[in-house]
Amino acid sequence: MEWPWLFLYLVLHIAGCQKTPILFQTPGRIIALNNSTTEIFCTMKSEQLSQLGVYWYRWSQKSQDFQYILYATVLNKHTHGNDIDKGRFTVTKESFRNSQTLRISGLQHLDAGTYYCTVSYNSKLLIGNGTELTIVDVLPTTTKPTEKTPPPKKPSGCRSSGTASVKRKGRALPFAGHLCKM
Numbered sequence: 457m458e459w460p461w462l463f464l465y466l467v468l469h470i471a472g473c474q475k476t477p478i479l480f481q482t483p484g485r486i487i488a489l490n491n492s493t494t495e496i497f498c499t500m501k502s503e504q505l506s507q508l509g510v511y512w513y514r515w516s517q518k519s520q521d522f523q524y525i526l527y528a529t530v531l532n533k534h535t536h537g538n539d540i541d542k543g544r545f546t547v548t549k550e551s552f553r554n555s556q557t558l559r560i561s562g563l564q565h566l567d568a569g570t571y572y573c574t575v576s577y578n579s580k581l582l583i584g585n586g587t588e589l590t591i592v593d594v595l596p597t598t599t600k601p602t603e604k605t606p607p608p609k610k611p612s613g614c615r616s617s618g619t620a621s622v623k624r625k626g627r628a629l630p631f632a633g634h635l636c637k638m
């Protein structure tokens with residue numbers, strides 16, 4: 457069962473060259489706590505995703521491998537991959553939003569990777585733009601973006617004309633213009 461991954465790999469590269477992705481995923485990036493639950497949305501533009509079966513895959517950085525997660529049929533029957541915990545990976549359909557949601561509960565470190573939804577449409581394989589999932593034990597503290605302390609306004613040099621114009625916008629240093637005209 458080596459060839460499907462090679463095939464998918466090649467298709468991913470071809471899909472990357474398309475100008476308008478028809479299938480897209482949100483969010484692009486998730487940082488989730490160990491043992492928590494997360495959701496990845498797959499949406500199809502202009503076509504009815506609810507009338508198609510959807511395959512979900514993940515690229516695992518650790519094992520350097522594509523893993524088949526599950527296939528959800530039009531009637532939303534799931535067929536899971538061999539190593540995939542059926543209880544933790546579920547898909548729900550939201551016809552009104554024309555999207556599918558992959559829900560992963562009891563997140564483990566080995567769930568980390570980049571997740572892709574794919575559909576076969578008009579004998580083409582369409583692939584979502586990917587969702588990178590990172591599992592952490594402690595969420596990074598959401599520090600407020602602290603106000604940058606203004607750089608010292610010492611006229612220590614004239615590295616660029618940009619520096620000079622910035623200075624002129626604010627309180628112009630008496631010698632800034634002079635120093636920078638050289």
Ligand SMILES: *[C@@H]1O[C@H](CO)[C@@H](O)[C@H](O)[C@H]1NC(C)=O
Nearest residue numbers: 480481482483484585586587
């Ligand atoms: C994929 O596309 C959606 C919609 O344009 C965007 O919100 C999301 O961030 C994109 N994901 C990546 C990984 O670029």
Ligand SMILES: *[C@@H]1O[C@H](CO)[C@@H](O)[C@H](O)[C@H]1NC(C)=O
Nearest residue numbers: 490491492562563564565593
């Ligand atoms: C992640 O959580 C599980 C239980 O939910 C725990 O057994 C495991 O030690 C945790 N992993 C780490 C690296 O803390």
Ligand SMILES: *[C@@H]1O[C@H](CO)[C@@H](O)[C@H](O)[C@H]1NC(C)=O
Nearest residue numbers: 489490491492493561562563
């Ligand atoms: C993992 O989460 C489940 C449900 O949220 C909870 O019942 C369980 O105690 C948690 N395990 C650990 C080790 O935190």
